[in-house]
Amino acid sequence: MKLKPLADRVLIKPVPAEETTLSGIIIPDSAKEKPLKGTVLATGDGTKDEKMVVKEGDTVLYGKYAGTEIELEGEKYLIMRQSDVLAVFE
Numbered sequence: 001m002k003l004k005p006l007a008d009r010v011l012i013k014p015v016p017a018e019e020t021t022l023s024g025i026i027i028p029d030s031a032k033e034k035p036l037k038g039t040v041l042a043t044g045d046g047t048k049d050e051k052m053v054v055k056e057g058d059t060v061l062y063g064k065y066a067g068t069e070i071e072l073e074g075e076k077y078l079i080m081r082q083s084d085v086l087a088v089f090e
Contacts, residue, residue, distance in 0.1 A: 003072065005044040005079060010054055012038040012062070012078045037061055037089075038078065046082075054082060059089040 005011050015037045039059055046052035054060060067080030 003042060005042055007044045008047050008050050008052065008082045009044045009079055010040050010060075010082055010085065011042040012060065012067070012080065013041050014038040014076065014078055036064060041077070043082075050082065052082060054085055054088060060085045061087040061089070 003011055037059065040054050040056055042056060043052050043054060062078070062080065062085050066084035067078035070077050070079055
């Protein structure tokens with residue numbers, strides 16, 4: 001897959017949602033918490049007003065409703081503006 005985000009956008013692979021079960025109850029996909037953490041796979045070049053701070057390989061924390069979900073080759077990804085990234089894990 002070759003996908004290069006433009007300007008101040010980043011491509012993120014979300015960490016899979018944790019499956020928690022209580023007393024043998026299976027939680028359906030629709031009821032699982034949306035992950036808020038992921039790995040940056042690609043970044044744009046930034047804009048003249050905002051340089052790119054995150055880089056490929058960073059593990060980031062983002063808002064619950066941030067970004068646009070896309071599916072490529074059967075995998076789900078998020079593409080969002082760098083300003084939607086809340087923090088970088090060190």
